[in-house]
Amino acid sequence: MDVRAQLVMVFNLDKCIGCHACSISCKNIWTDRKGAEYMWWNNVETKPGVGYPKKWEDQKVFKGGWVADGKNLRLRAMGKGGTLLSMFFQPNMPKLEDYYEPFDFDYGNLYGAKEGNDQPVAEVFSQISGEKMAEIKGGPNWDDDLSGSPLYAAEDINLDDRKIIEEYDTMFMQYLPRICNHCLNPACVASCPSRAIYKRGEDGVVLVDQNVCKGWRFCTSACPYKKVYFNWNSGKAEKCIFCFPRTETGQCNACAHSCVGRIRYVGVLLYDAEQVEQALLKPDDQLVEAHRAVILDPRDESIRDAARKNGVSEQWLEAAEKSPVYALVKEFGLALPLHPEFRTMPMAYYIPSLSPVLSTLGDTHELAEHGTFPALEKLRAPIGYLASLLAGGNREVVASVLAKLIALRGYMRGRNLNEPADEAILKGAGLDEAAAGRLYRLFTIGGHDERNIIPPQQREEQDPHTRKGASGFGILKKTGRGR
Amino acid sequence: MSRERIHDDHSADRSWEEFYRNRWQYDKVVRSTHGVNCTGSCSWMVHVKDGIVGWELQAKDYPQFDGSIPNHEPRGCTRGISYSWYLYSPLRVKYPYVRGALIDLWREARKRHADPVDAWASIVENPESRKAYTGKRGMGGFRRGEWDEIVELIAASTIHTAKKYGPDRVIGFTPIPAMSMISYAAGTRFLQLFGGVCMSFYDWYCDLPPASPQVWGEQTDVNESADWYNASYIVLCGSNVPMTRTPDSHFLTEARYRGAKVVVMSPDYNIATKFADNWLPVEQGHDGAFWMAMNHVILKECYADRQVPFFQEYARKYTDLPFLVKLEEKDGVLKQGEFLRAAELERSAGLEHADWTLCVANDTGEVRIPKGSLGSRWSKEEGNWNLDMTDLVDGAPIDCSLSFLGGETGRVRFRFEADGDVIREVPVRRVTTKNGDVTVTTVFDLLMAQFGVSRGLGGDYPKDYNSDKPFTPKWQEKYTGIAAASMLKIAREWAENGEKSSGRNMIIVGAGINHWYHNDLIYRAAITSLILTGSVGRNGAGLAHYVGQEKVVPLAPWTSIAMAQDWVKPSRLQNTPSFWYIHSDQWRYDRTFVDYFKPETGENMPLHAADMNAKAVRLGWLPFAPHFNDSTLRLVEAAKAAGAQTDDEIRAWLVGRLKSGDTRFAIEDPDGAGNSPKVWFIWRANAISASAKGHEFFLKHVIGAPNANCTAKEVAKGQVKDLVWHDKAPEGKMDLVVDLNFRMDTSTLYSDIVLPAATWYEKSDLNSTDMHSFVNCMDAAVPPSWESKPDWKTFSLIAKKVSELSAKHLPTPVKDIIAAPLLHDTPGEIAQRTVKDWKLGECEPVPGKTMPNLAIVERDYVNLYNRFVSVGPQMGHLSAHGVSWEADDVHEKLLQEMPTRSWNGRSFIDLEDEKVVADVILSFAPETNGELAWRAYRNLEKRVGKPLSEIAAGSRDLRINWEDITQKPRRFVSTPVWSGLVNNGRPYAPYTLNVEHGVPWRTLSGRQSLYLDHPYYGQFHEGLPTFKPKLNPALLDETEGETGLVLNFLTPHGKWSIHSTYSDNLRMLTLSRAGQVVWLNPEDAAGAGIEDNEPIEVYNFNGVVVCRAVLSSRIPKGTAFMYHAPERTLNIGKSNRTGKRGGVHNSLSRIRLKPTLMLGGYAQFSYYFNYWGPTGVNRDCYVVVRKLRG
Incomplete structure (x- = not known):
């Protein structure tokens, strides 16, 4: 057993309002720089939709992630022989148009335009070439709220039946916020010829060493989530750093901080690094179970001992015990991995969303028969769709999660109306009153400090006395100012 | 790995x-x-x-x-x-800018004229030089200017205007004080000291729900969003909470886990529907039909088939349902009349204000006079204005009856606009009055008949839920598109939840329903379903209307500072819908309302909205600026010259002139020379674009820009009677447009002068909202960048220069006349028992009774600046919403503690620093000074006759000051200025004060009003809640004769902007479609050959938009969505149709004023700023969509 600690984020999609505050806090702090304009380390996608970069989920096109090849895992982009196709040619790289050409407007013309015969405007130009653009054809969120689009939503690979999103009475719309998953089996790390990418031992954060990166871009291709980006100005790969300067000091990530929908949870998971590879050899529909098996019970003394031997501190063990993430991912089994079949073992988990009851539109719009709350099988978002997204196609796994959400609501409604507590509702979905109490707190009245339990890093082994004196003088480099 | x-x-x-x-x-x-x-x-x-x-x-x-x-x-x-x-963006206004042609003229004129006022006169009184810059507005050609030079120009323009035309030709528009109260107050304080006009916004934006004053006598009072969490059944209707109430929406998503059911009524599958258990794609504009049917079911199943005790008790205590209405016979059937008044009965005729005191009947049929009618609010005897069912004559308890069912019946006519007339039997009684016997019934009995619940009575009642008659589940299908069975299920759940939860039904409503011509009817229908389930005045319940940040928490002291009422009262305030309907000449393009809003007879009623508005002004119902066809300063001089010495004599002289017609209200000749506004200050606003409904009419008539795209015809000639018709309407009415801004938006682009404003991270200010109960600070993280200044500093500079120039031009204090309407929450609300028009000889003109108040105030221009930066002597005498308290001791104390300045031998609190302004406001507000809350309750309890001050007893020590709110958001305390309570960590919910403490609503009956008895409501058959469909597009003069793709044009609030702010911000542009777009249904688009992201042209006779298409089947067929509000500054092409640059969403809109919202001097139909009056509706609008090229 090789017990390690990992910082993990859970997203409750049932609460996501698709507002993108997360994307902007991230952009303001991390990627508001030349060469990084088009990077959205955190982005939010409308589902069904094609996302950013367009159709990133389609590994037939982009050949990212891993495949189980008999008893081994291999990078999908790598041939059976295990050699990279070419060091200098990246056939599977997304192109600029798959992302978008970053643009800006000539705002100065509004002040500077000479008096004319019609009103002046600020025209659009490319942030890359500086040239005027005839038209804008794409952006990082081009299909926002575009459920029902034959061009975008209908191209979602998770959708069995395109028809349902074309019909007013069956279409649905949800959101999918995404950051780097800081995977346990990261394809980016494995693919880097320069060995510039590494996973931090203390918190599992995956980073691209900006001094070592040579700009090969294999990571960009290999990441099935397309969450490693190439900075065209610095010539290096960059990606979400899980806001390590914040998490190291016990603060949650900027995206989680700014999540006004309060959908994000950040906490510690303990896992057995030795089991990761074997777990990923399981068939697609068993991968959720395999994920859960790798995650260890932080209250188990043998596991805690093994963790201690690996240098996991008492503070981290304490945080792992209280971890909202452990509760949601493993204990109550509500949060699921995004496309586990990419086999990177992503460490971001998603609680699938409920949706309105179906309806039919004849002469008049008619709701499907249902109770106060729509039953599982009457929800608009097809279970198969959610299973494709979050469970390697396993519909039962998704159904079980949604049943728990519905049961929680039904049970709490009784309490809300001062009716006798009906635990049977919970039991039917595999919950009990204690579980309902914990989930209710996590979803509602539990505040920031219950959603985010992040143990600060302890750095006292690293000559803190000297570092304190040198703090702020560690790296003297020219800033962007005054150049 | x-x-x-x-x-x-x-x-x-x-x-x-x-x-x-x-x-x-x-x-x-x-x-x-x-x-x-x-x-x-x-x-x-x-x-x-x-x-x-x-x-x-x-x-x-x-x-x-x-x-x-x-x-x-x-x-x-x-x-x-x-x-x-x-x-730090290139869009930031860094320096002052001036229109090039203007600054050239100014510099030239200043060489010729030593005096700046003379210099300004030489430019604007010469049509040629004036046209040289007004005719180039919006066409580029800005030049950088110097602060000193520009402030002098501005000051000169205001003084010239005041002297030649009157100060009421200087206007200012800034909306929503709550978002930065001191910045708002900067300009309004200057204007009110000057005698200028402050423009309303809440009604203009159509954020004001007129149903709120109609039903509750309240502008708007709503649950803070945390209170959604207490609801157990929530319907979203016309409100896309995640999109437009983003920071609040977690309370909605979280309430679901507490077991709340969520239903979303929305024509499009929007973000909010994601959180719905049921999505009801109700036809846009017809939500009212759904709610009417809801009420039919509730009345049938919870009031007729059985009686729910909780609902019955609520109806008797908190609604006008037991009150008696007279039925008058006409053509053999009965018609709904007015409420029976105490004045009509021998027994109660002697009561004070008996004309404004209503009646109920007890279970034995005797008429009784309960406490709490409006008459008790203004009577000399205190202590009877409460909700007790106690007889005012003998003090005996009243066991009031909701219904007369079981006795005599009468045949009553009900008229439904879309469904014709029906005769339905209604239980009645006869009552002997001083004027003979009259037939009466209860509001409840009328309501049952109106909704078609027969209770075994005869007449044209629907047989069952499946008969297609108003207002059954079947009937609503054809308007809403929702199956009767689905609607019925929701209705039963709603009623059941109301009963089981003790009235925790909530409706979250918004602009999606509030922007229709008949929005008041939609709202009243929805409110009725709340009232009938006991769901108003409770936590987790009620009508949660969120449109506009209308709640200025420290309202009273803020009003005093902002309107300079610490120096001068009353204020010169203007309802903007009337103002712009008239001054942007949209009235000239409007036909009589009879075509789309038909009165029963139209007798004694003007039939064009402009004529109706003119009547409303002369009867004191609505304000209007300019007031008269002459300067208010010159009129005083003329009165004096004619021998008037006292204020009363001046007033009498003016009344005589108005009666004879020698002086006229300016509204009667708005296009006449000198009768229009001349100088326009815009700050914190996008007044020419996002706030200009009928934008192209503005460009043409107000601004005079040469690129107006309006092609509408002037149809009002011959249809208006009271307004003078000029064959050629003026173009470019404004002499000067000044915009304070931090970004170059559309309004800035069309202004003459642009002043660089400090951003929200560069100044100190106060901020509050109705969505939460905290008082927040805005504070300077960095100093104002480049040459920008906070608005407070900018208006200080202008005020100082005005005072300097006044030394020569207006050296001594002068008198000014303010024509102020009859106000709500003052005795003015019981001024006009009947509608009588002095101009038609129906009565005498009496200021404050049959016509506006004519207040004489003093303007001291030389000391204008001194007054601006000093707290005036009246600061200690505050009131709001009819509640008052004394705070002279607070004033005395602050004079010792705060910075002061001295002039004219007296010492005043110095307001130079915004942080001091903030502290003054916080110190005088009962919301942030617990002692004053206690005093205010104590004052109110005398009038009400019930203990109230105990509510504030526990928080008398509370003080919140500026320093506190920079440290942490602080929660305000309960005060009687607001109808909700926040004690003990309880979320704010409106009308809990009324329900829990017996304080009446500020309405005629003192109760929630389901019946509006003003005769004008009877004329339009809107006395009871009813349904009227969207306006018929064939009558709107917008798309007649046009073929192709004609769609209902909807402008809901968007995801990537707050109004137009942020819409031009690169972050938002990058995450959206990077500019103006219109959303279409793919089938509609395919019919016109339009593809996604293709350039299109959207037009009607009001104007043109050039943008791109977004196609999604979540948009219903027959509609075009353009999310409010874009700018026309970014990458906009030219129109094929007009050859000119395309406009904004408001290019396609125009306003239509609903005459029933112009009433005044009658209970809750009495004017107050942003509170009552017609609203700027804009949803009944149709457009043509086509490809831009090919």
């Missing part, structure tokens, strides 16, 4: 990681917020690095409510978090 790539801390050189740590470092964090009209009032932490604002993150230190309610953190949305982009 090979585990060697896991780098433990010690296993590799990871010093490079400092790269990102350095990026995260910052020097300082300052708490601020965003001064934008979004109801957010979110507290933000602004991170500053080396003197530069780096980024902002939400504050997360909100005080916790009662622990059973989720906390507020992290409050703040996508748009707010992108604000830092503006500070």
Whole structure:
């Protein structure tokens, strides 16, 4: 057993309002720089939709992630022989148009335009070439709220039946916020010829060493989530750093901080690094179970001992015990991995969303028969769709999660109306009153400090006395100012 | 992965990681917020690095409510978090700018004229030189100017205007004080000291729900969003909560886990539907039909088939349902008349204000006079204005009857606009009055008949739910598109939830339904379903209307500072819908309302909205500026010259002139020379674009820009009777347009002068909202960049220059006349028992009774600046919503503690610093000074006759000052200025004061009003809640004769902007479609050959939009969505149709004023600023959509 600690984020999609505050806090702090304009380390996608970069989920096109090849895992982009196709040619790289050409407007013309015969405007130009653009054809969120689009939503690979999103009475719309998953089996790390990418031992954060990166871009291709980006100005790969300067000091990530929908949870998971590879050899529909098996019970003394031997501190063990993430991912089994079949073992988990009851539109719009709350099988978002997204196609796994959400609501409604507590509702979905109490707190009245339990890093082994004196003088480099 | 790539801390050189740590470092964090009209009032932490604002993150230190309610953190949305982009962007206004042609003229004129006022006169009184710059507005050609030079020009323009035309030709528009109260107050304080006009916004934006004053006598009072969490059944109707109430929406998503059911009524599958259990795609504009049918079912199943005790008790105590209405016979059937008044009965005729005192009947049929009618509010005898069912004559308890069912019946006619007339039997009684016997019934009995619940009575009642008659589940199908069975299921759930939860039904409503011509009817239908289930005045219940950040928490002291009422009362305030309907000449393009809003007879009633508005002005119902066809200063001089010496004599002289017609109200000749506004200040606003409904009419008539795209015909000639018709309407009415802004938006682009404004991270201010109960600060993280200044400083400079120039031009104090309407919450609301028009000889003109108040006030222009920066002597005498308290002791104390300035031998609190202004406001507000809350309750309890001051007893020590709110958001305390209570961590819910403490609503009956008995409502058959469909597009003069794709044009609020703010911000543009778009249904688009992202042209006779298409089947067929509000400054092409640059969403709109909202002097139909009056409706609008090319 090789017990390690990992910082993990859970997203409750049932609460996501698709507002993108997360994307902007991230952009303001991390990627508001030349060469990084088009990077959205955190982005939010409308589902069904094609996302950013367009159709990133389609590994037939982009050949990212891993495949189980008999008893081994291999990078999908790598041939059976295990050699990279070419060091200098990246056939599977997304192109600029798959992302978008970053643009800006000539705002100065509004002040500077000479008096004319019609009103002046600020025209659009490319942030890359500086040239005027005839038209804008794409952006990082081009299909926002575009459920029902034959061009975008209908191209979602998770959708069995395109028809349902074309019909007013069956279409649905949800959101999918995404950051780097800081995977346990990261394809980016494995693919880097320069060995510039590494996973931090203390918190599992995956980073691209900006001094070592040579700009090969294999990571960009290999990441099935397309969450490693190439900075065209610095010539290096960059990606979400899980806001390590914040998490190291016990603060949650900027995206989680700014999540006004309060959908994000950040906490510690303990896992057995030795089991990761074997777990990923399981068939697609068993991968959720395999994920859960790798995650260890932080209250188990043998596991805690093994963790201690690996240098996991008492503070981290304490945080792992209280971890909202452990509760949601493993204990109550509500949060699921995004496309586990990419086999990177992503460490971001998603609680699938409920949706309105179906309806039919004849002469008049008619709701499907249902109770106060729509039953599982009457929800608009097809279970198969959610299973494709979050469970390697396993519909039962998704159904079980949604049943728990519905049961929680039904049970709490009784309490809300001062009716006798009906635990049977919970039991039917595999919950009990204690579980309902914990989930209710996590979803509602539990505040920031219950959603985010992040143990600060302890750095006292690293000559803190000297570092304190040198703090702020560690790296003297020219800033962007005054150049 | 090979585990060697896991780098433990010690296993590799990871010093490079400092790269990102350095990026995260910052020097300082300052708490601020965003001064934008979004109801957010979110507290933000602004991170500053080396003197530069780096980024902002939400504050997360909100005080916790009662622990059973989720906390507020992290409050703040996508748009707010992108604000830092503006500070250093190329869109930022860094310096003062002036239209080139104007600055050339000015410099030239200043060479010729030593005096700046003379110089200004030489430019604007010469048509040629005036046209040289007004005719080039919006066409580019700005030049940088100097602050001193430009302030002098502005000051000169105001003095010239005041002297030649009167100060009421100088106007200012700034909306939504709550978003930055001191910045708002900067301009309005200047204007009110000057005698200028402050324009309303809440009604203009159509954010005001007129149903609220109609039913509750209240502008708007709503649950803070935390209270959604207490609801157990929530219907969203015309409100896309996640999109437009982003920081609040977690309370909605979280209430679901507490077991609340969520139903979303929305024509499109929008973000909110994601959180619905049921989505009801009700036809846009016809939500009212759904609610009418809801009420039919509730009345049938919970009032007729059985009686729910909780509902019955509520109806008797808190509604006008038991009150008696007279039925008058006409053509053999009965018609709904007025409420029976105490004055009509021998027994009660002697009561004070018996004309304004209503009646009920007890269970034995005797008429009784309960306490709480409006008459008790203004009677000399105190203590009877409460909700007790106690007889005013003998003090005996009244066991009031809701219904006369079981006795005599009468045949009553009901008229439904879309469904014709029906005769239905109604239980009646006969009552002997001083004027003979009359037939009466209860509001409840009328309501049952109106809704078609027969209770075994004869007449044209629907047989069952499946008969297609008003207002059954079957009937609503054809308007809403929702199956009767589905509607019935919702109705039963609603009623059941109301009963089981003790009235915790909630409707969250918004602009989606409030912007229709008949919005008041839609709202009244929905409100009825709340009232009938006991769901108003409780936590987790009621009509949660969120449109506009209307709640200025420290209302009274803020009003005093903002309107300079510490120096001068009353204020010169204008309802903007009337103002712009007239002054942007949209009235000239409007036909009589009879075509789309038909009165029964139209007798004694003007039939064109402009004529109706003119009547409303002369009867004192609505204000209007300019007041008269002459200067208000010159009129005083003329009166004096004619021998008038006292104020009364001046007034009498003017009344005589008005009666004879020698002096006229300016509204009667708005296009006449000198009768239009001349100088326009715009700040904190996008007045010419996002706030200009009928934008192209503005460009043409107000601005005079040469690129107006309006092609509408002037159809009013011959149809208007009271307004003078000029064959050629003026173009470019404004002499000068001044805009204070931090960004170059559409309004700035069309202004003459642009003054650089400090951003929200560069100044100190106060901020509050109705969505939460905290008082927040805006504060300076960095100093104002470049040459920008906070609005308070800019208007201080202008005030100072005006005072300097006045030494020559207006050296001594002068008198000014203010024509102020009959106000709500004053005795003016019982001024006009019947409608009588002095101009038609129906009565004598009597100021304050049959016509406006004519107040004489003093203007001291030389000391205008001194007054601006000094707290005036009246500051200690405050009131709001009819509640008052004394605070002279607070004033005395502050004079000792705060910075002071002396002039004219007296010492005053010095208001130069915005932070002092903030502290003055907080010190005088009962919401933030617990002692004053206690005093206010104590005053109110005398009038009400019930103990109230105990509510504030526990918080008398509370004081919140500026320093406090810079440290942490602070929660205000309960005060009688507001109808909700917040004691003990309880979320704010409106009307809990009324329900729990017996304080009447500020209506005629003192109760929630289901019946509106004003005869004008009878004329339009809107006395009871009813349904009227969308206006018929064939009558709107917008698209007649046009073929192709004609769609209902809807402008809901969008995801990537707050109004137009943020819409031009690169962050938002990048995450959206990067400019103006219109959303279409793919089938509609295919019919016109339009593809996604293709350039299109959207037009009607009002104007043209050039933009791109977005196609989605979540948009219903027959509609076009253009999310409010874009700018026309970004990458907009030219129209094929007109050859000119395309406009904005408002290019396609125009306003139509609903005459029943112009009433005055009659109970809750009495004017107050932003409170009552016609609203700027804009949803009944149709457009043609076609490809731009090909």
